[in-house]
Amino acid sequence: MNDYIVKSLAFNDTIRILACTATETVNRAWENQHTYPTATAALGRTLIVGSMMGSMLKGEENITIRIKGDGPIGLITVDANARGEVRGYVENPLVHYQYDNGKLNVAKAVGKNGEIHVIKDLKMRDYFHSSVPIISGELGEDFTYYFTRSEQTPSSVGCGVLVEPDNSVSAAGGFIIQVMPGATEETIKKIETNLGKIKSVSSMVADGYTPEDIVKEICQNEGYRILDQMQIAYTCKCSKERFAAGLISLGKNELTTIIEEDGQAETECHFCKDKYHFDREELIALLEEAKA
Structure with a gap:
């Protein structure tokens, strides 16, 4: 199935949830960039979040994300737009680190010191520029911090990429949860509890979960409604x-x-x-x- 994003509202419309599958998109990036597994995961996580941030835009608006840490991967650049088109690259694709348990050590590749820069072209006179420091290098936490600090929207970001022994991508996906006006402390605590129970997003995608299934897992027994669905794909329009x-x-x-x-x-x-x-x-x- 093609990659896509769903947008939803839950908990009496006080929580916004975006969820996506992006396996084909990240795999295409790996094929183009010939990245080693950890570099694939770092680029893939940024592509996943970038595609969801792009889906929040309108018309011809677009967004550029640049992550510059002190790790060996160097600069990560991702472009996305409101039509579901996303592309990206890393400065040094030949980076691979693992933790002792075999999981990919993205933080070591990215580095724990540096900044995330976001540039939004909203088709107005000036561009929107924002930057926040990298706080972990794992990127999910860093984007969570970006939304809370820069856009003043309490959020939780999950993104994951599963890389196979042949370096191909077998599962990739993510979610963005945002607290809307009217959300209660009880609701926020429920979401925190739910996030502590669910599997990693890459495991969910590997098990065949759709974006709708991911939303359902996040909400558990709470009601939600799907507002929109949008296809995403790795797209480059160079000429x-x-x-x-x-x-x-x-x-x-x-x-x-x-x-x-x-x-x-x-x-x-x-x-x-x-x-x-x-x-x-x-x-x-x-x-x-x-x-x-």
């Missing part, structure tokens, strides 16, 4: 034309140097690894546009 525009933006001096020294140029998309070649004649044409 030779976009890279040509990037070369033009280098300016005539830099383009002249490339033509004189190399006579050609090859660019590669960070997100999908597609390559675009520009021969001498194409570069000269771009130079003329830069001069104009």
Whole structure:
């Protein structure tokens, strides 16, 4: 089944819950980036949360998440939009650490010192910029802190990726729980209790749980209603034309140097690894546009 997100309200409409399955999406990222297992988990968790944050937007709005910790994985970048399209990459894909129990040590890969930066393009005059410090490096806790600190919305974020011995992704998914106006302390305590009882989100997805099933597990015996469903997919819209525009933006001096020294140029998309070649004649044409 294709990956998708559901949006729901529970506990008398005082709690908002988003839940998703993202196995195909994260697996596509692994195929593009050739990441080692821990790097796959770190990128996958960010893709999962990014896709759900993107689903909170409208129209042509989009969001960029950049996580820069002091771990060896370096920068994690994820773009998402309101149409369910998400893409991402890590600076160093060849990172793999495990705890003694065999679980992937994402915190060691990401690092426990650094920041999460969120940039929202709401199609207004200015972009929305926000950043919070990394508090654990496991990312679920870090995004929980982001929503509470930056968006003043008490939240709980769960995200998980299950990587197989052949490095492929067999299960990935997540949830975002947000406290809405009118929620009581009793309701919040019930949710905390429920979260302590349920399996990890990657285990639920591996066992065949749908996003609706994840919502049901979070709510236990409490009522909820599904408001919306949206497909998500790893999508990159890079093109030779976009890279040509990037070369033009280098300016005539830099383009002249490339033509004189190399006579050609090859660019590669960070997100999908597609390559675009520009021969001498194409570069000269771009130079003329830069001069104009």
